[in-house]
Amino acid sequence: MPRLLSVLLWWSAICPNAFTQSDTALFVYRNLLRAYEKGTRQWDGRPGANYWQNRATYRMQVRLEPKKRRLSGQATIVYFNQSPDTLRLLRLKLAADRYRKGSLRDDDVNPDDVGEGVRIEALSLHGQVVAEKDRTRQRTFLDINMRQKPLLPGDSVLISVRWSYTLPSDKRATRECVCDPTTFFVPYWYPQVAVYDDVRGWASTPYSGQQEFYHDFSDYDVTITLPKGFMAWATGEWQNAADLLEPTYLERFQGAHRTDTVVRIFTEEELKRGGVFKKASRHVFRYRATQVPDFTFAASDHYNWDATSVIVDSTSGRRTFVSAAYNTASRDFYRVARIAANGIRLMSFWQPGYPFPYPCLTVFNGNDGMEYPMMVNDASVGNGDPTNLTVHEVAHTYFPFMMGINEQEYAWMDEGWASFFDLLLTDSLTGYKGNLRGYGFSAGNDSDVPPMVRSSFLRGRAYSIASYTRPQGAYMTLLDLLGYETFHHCMVEYMNRWKGKHPTPYDFFFTWNDAAGQNLNWFWKPWFFEWGYPDLGVHSVVGDANAERDLIVVERVGSLPIPIHLKITYTDKTSETVHLRADVWKNGDRLHSLPAAVGKGIARLELGDRLIPDTNRSNNSWKRN
Ligand SMILES: [Zn+2]
Structure with missing residues (x-):
């Protein structure tokens, strides 16, 4: 076999995304390629034969003194290294260090709440006190140097830690709630082992308020x-x-x-x-x-x-x-x-x-x-309806929790889904027909970045569009495109493959391609990888000389594919509604023509629907002069 051909065949066998889907292949981050090289993830979207993740058991005793807002705890943690790597560093997360003097924060906090952060009163590994020189506090991490006694693959480490800190007094604190002097909501309160994974090693995004x-x-x-x-x-x-x-x-x-x-x-x-x-x-x-x-x-x-x-x-x-x-x-x-x-x-x-x-x-x-x-x-x-907020937060049980999403980097993999579910569930529970999250003003602006940009690099409006608004529109379009049955089949397959694990965006895209039995890269690419916005408009109405009817030309003004949903009202006062799924734009066409009824004149056209993310509605109507 010629060497070039054998290389190509070998490449196509290990890397179908890059080879068989050449024109619509998704760009794969170079640093993620090693997961495929090592066989921890597969190109068809399944976890690889060599997939691994680490885990821990936590036995903890915590005491809360309401009058002082003081929390003190002790933990015995067994951390299991199921990776093939020898770990010379152990990273603990101390989220409450966000209030440590000098710590980096995404938003202002009450100066009275800034102090020493988490006080570590005792820390040992395998019963041996960890010397000060082997501890590094940076951002909201406590890194422990284990060079003297590295954690080998398949081995575990026993961590004993005692700590305390004071909860912030500010009622508007980002996550914690000292709701009144005797009511508390306490998240992010204990030293937690950071994630060490097959993609990036130790997760290095600190907690600064947003992530x-x-x-x-x-x-x-x-x-x-x-x-x-x-x-x-x-x-x-x-x-x-x-x-x-x-x-x-x-x-x-x-x-x-x-x-x-x-x-x-x-x-x-x-x-x-x-x-x-x-x-x-x-x-x-x-x-x-x-x-x-x-x-x-x-x-x-x-x-x-x-x-x-x-x-x-x-x-x-x-x-x-x-x-x-x-x-x-x-x-x-x-x-x-x-x-x-x-x-x-x-x-x-x-x-x-x-x-x-x-x-x-x-x-x-x-x-x-x-x-x-x-x-x-x-x-x-207050006097509002709590349905939407309640179902949004409860739906997060699936994403990020059951599915182990890395929300710090790909918030759209969970906030997008929670926003998709809250819309459908609220509609169903209240009978009220809600709307998509609107982003008409920002769509396609410089704050509307492709969701594949890591979430930890985004702030403010850019973070919320990339995490909530644009993916909600994408998932609604996907549901329309596939229909409930196929959509549900893909969702169940995705969940069965990845629940209790850590899927990346590619595990999501490739699993849905595989489960749907169709290459959806033409859809993923504009919605998640590219700059753009969804906008259809009525381009023109032209006479069709061969048949006694008009042709309606719809223009894809923005590049993101969405369905054509068109209500045609004729001069005889009859009307019809035409619905074409987003795959009419699959080949990249800019214009699409639809034939109107034979022998009828068009009086009015109205494009769009409340569940279609068309960000500019001013070009959606047409009227015969
Ligand atoms: Zn959410």
């Missing part, structure tokens, strides 16, 4: 100590309810696990009266969760607690326990447990149409719109 999740899947066993009268809600299932709750309340708690009805487990009044918990000077709550990317908790001595449950898997009959914990003054949270449960039912059976993976979920009345595994921190929307 959200990228964590490995781990097991957690956590006790939370609070003064008497406080309740703790947390990631995982509550292990010792029977030890703490008086029988009446325990019965309500257990009953809510079996019913579709919303049960009031306790009210503020009942909590204040003092009969909810068994007598003790302090309470220790124990929560456990397995295979989750993070652990968060919340506490209050006066919040109401509603709960219900919902079947999420019709085969096994498995139920998810759904809670809302809220301030009596909130006007909207009385409805939130119901909304969250209804949303979870739709997520399990319709969009994304995959059984809700977690055994429980709590929506906490805090100060944000922010998701955590099994926990949500949502501000009240």
